Amino acid sequence: MARIAVGGFQHETNTFAPQRATWADFERADAWPAFIRGPELIEAVEGFNIPIAGAVKMLQELGHDLVPLCWCSAPPSSYVERDAYEKVAGAILQDLATAGPLDGIYLDLHGAMVAEHHEDGEGELLRRIRALVGDTIPIVTSLDYHTNLTPEMVKHASAMIGYRTYPHIDMAETGGRAAQLLDRLLKDRRPLYKAYRQIDFLIPLVWQCTLTEPAKGIFELIGEVEQGSRRGAGSPGGSHNQGIVSITHTPGFPPADIAQCGPALVVYGLDRDAAEAAADRVAVAIRDREAQFAGKLYTPDEAVVEAMRIAAHATKPVMLADIQDNPGAGGTSDTVGLLRALIAHRAKGAVIGMMVDPEAAERAEALGEGALLDCGVGAKIGYGGETPVEAQWRIVRLGSGRFTGTGPMYGGAKFQIGPMALVTDEASGVSAVLASKRIQANDKEMFRHVGVEPAEVPILALKSTVHFRADFQPIAETILCVNSPGAHVSDPSELPYRHLRPGIRLRPMGPVRE
Numbered sequence: 401m402a403r404i405a406v407g408g409f410q411h412e413t414n415t416f417a418p419q420r421a422t423w424a425d426f427e428r429a430d431a432w433p434a435f436i437r438g439p440e441l442i443e444a445v446e447g448f449n450i451p452i453a454g455a456v457k458m459l460q461e462l463g464h465d466l467v468p469l470c471w472c473s474a475p476p477s478s479y480v481e482r483d484a485y486e487k488v489a490g491a492i493l494q495d496l497a498t499a500g501p502l503d504g505i506y507l508d509l510h511g512a513m514v515a516e517h518h519e520d521g522e523g524e525l526l527r528r529i530r531a532l533v534g535d536t537i538p539i540v541t542s543l544d545y546h547t548n549l550t551p552e553m554v555k556h557a558s559a560m561i562g563y564r565t566y567p568h569i570d571m572a573e574t575g576g577r578a579a580q581l582l583d584r585l586l587k588d589r590r591p592l593y594k595a596y597r598q599i600d601f602l603i604p605l606v607w608q609c610t611l612t613e614p615a616k617g618i619f620e621l622i623g624e625v626e627q628g629s630r631r632g633a634g635s636p637g638g639s640h641n642q643g644i645v646s647i648t649h650t651p652g653f654p655p656a657d658i659a660q661c662g663p664a665l666v667v668y669g670l671d672r673d674a675a676e677a678a679a680d681r682v683a684v685a686i687r688d689r690e691a692q693f694a695g696k697l698y699t700p701d702e703a704v705v706e707a708m709r710i711a712a713h714a715t716k717p718v719m720l721a722d723i724q725d726n727p728g729a730g731g732t733s734d735t736v737g738l739l740r741a742l743i744a745h746r747a748k749g750a751v752i753g754m755m756v757d758p759e760a761a762e763r764a765e766a767l768g769e770g771a772l773l774d775c776g777v778g779a780k781i782g783y784g785g786e787t788p789v790e791a792q793w794r795i796v797r798l799g800s801g802r803f804t805g806t807g808p809m810y811g812g813a814k815f816q817i818g819p820m821a822l823v824t825d826e827a828s829g830v831s832a833v834l835a836s837k838r839i840q841a842n843d844k845e846m847f848r849h850v851g852v853e854p855a856e857v858p859i860l861a862l863k864s865t866v867h868f869r870a871d872f873q874p875i876a877e878t879i880l881c882v883n884s885p886g887a888h889v890s891d892p893s894e895l896p897y898r899h900l901r902p903g904i905r906l907r908p909m910g911p912v913r914e
């Protein structure tokens with residue numbers, strides 16, 4: 401039995417987004433738990449599909465003694481404010497300093513956090529922890545698929561294990577895998593060799609989905625190389641591959657203006673040559689598929705016209721992904737480009753969500769079901785100079801914003817997202833689901849909570865880039881990706897980078913950063 405500290409600090413930073421992450425954003429619950437520190441952490445994370453929940457469960461099953469630090473996350477946004485970063489990092493460091501003798505540390509990190517004063521949020525945190533605890537204690541972290549994996553992170557962590565799915569349905573599972581690896585390091589007492597590679601082109605989120613090629617095939621190959629290593633042990637000719645312990649490839653989070661933004665991978669092995677060879681093999685496979693990271697994007701008008709054409713003969717909903725207003729990537733989730741197109745084309749029966757507008761949601765709650773809303777909807781942040789949509793908004797249904805997720809990604813999540821409402825424009829028959837906190841439209845329960853059964857809607861517009869596919873793709877007639885203005889700018893070559901390293905292509909097959 402070992403004594404293992406467990407904690408987490410999650411933020412995905414879109415440095416180009418309008419809203420920063422404050423301490424209050426980390427302190428409150430949304431789809432995931434609020435800031436939690438100390439012994440209560442264990443119970444607070446139980447049952448959530450998040451890495452720390454999977455890690456805690458696995459470490460307990462392996463018989464280890466856990467020392468809870470703190471865990472928190474905030475919705476993706478621009479920079480983490482210095483005060484918030486220092487409060488959380490300070491709590492982790494302080495608790496580690498007073499924890500007594502430790503055998504290992506597990507951390508649930510995102511990997512794409514940028515603080516106001518540190519562009520490599522996780523690298524800096526790991527550097528401070530390493531300086532405190534010394535070089536011998538294993539530090540193992542789990543990582544999001546969208547990690548911008550930096551040399552600093554690779555240097556200070558003993559090992560890191562990333563998700564292998566986008567939509568992320570393996571979050572708790574990844575925490576469990578990280579816990580198993582930490583357990584192995586404690587038993588083996590052999591340091592791992594690290595083979596690190598960066599890929600020299602940015603990949604827009606919309607083309608990173610693992611349900612389709614090329615990401616699907618790349619992660620299959622990674623699985624094969626790892627499996628080959630295990631099978632190879634003891635078999636003739638298998639010795640070369642044998643030394644590979646784990647492979648993590650993170651396709652990156654492009655809207656982060658930092659030097660080390662972009663896809664990368666790290667192979668951990670007991671054998672240097674085997675690790676280097678595997679790293680080369682995976683890197684070549686990604687580079688060979690560069691041109692395949694592509695697809696069709698529609699303007700809002702094109703998308704609505706096409707959706708109405710298909711919906712006229714379809715039995716299942718046509719889905720429109722509002723990929724640039726994804727709050728899971730720093731979007732405000734209140735832009736109105738797609739909503740205006742639905743209304744302009746009178747797409748009767750269409751529903752769009754989540755329209756994050758606390759003002760309108762609270763107003764709807766005050767006025768009550770059946771009344772007409774006396775304010776416009778959306779565009780409260782005013783991204784791109786947009787203004788709220790004024791219409792004959794009838795308040796159809798209210799919700800408390802408290803419900804439990806049921807989809808593959810948010811299953812078990814106890815949502816607390818404030819007042820919600822379904823409002824319908826009487827002239828066009830288009831509806832919007834209003835929410836009070838920024839949350840990505842990833843789970844059918846968000847719609848059912850205000851009386852909408854997603855499968856029965858002709859056109860469903862979702863403010864999400866890829867995650868919605870986990871719960872919604874199985875009931876979709878087809879999915880059209882829409883490029884309406886939003887704070888998650890999909891094509892990185894449109895972003896005004898200042899810190900990104902030179903030489904990297906700004907999109908697959910795209911222009912080179914000078």
Ligand SMILES: [Zn+2]
Nearest residue numbers: 544545546568
């Ligand atoms: Zn992610």
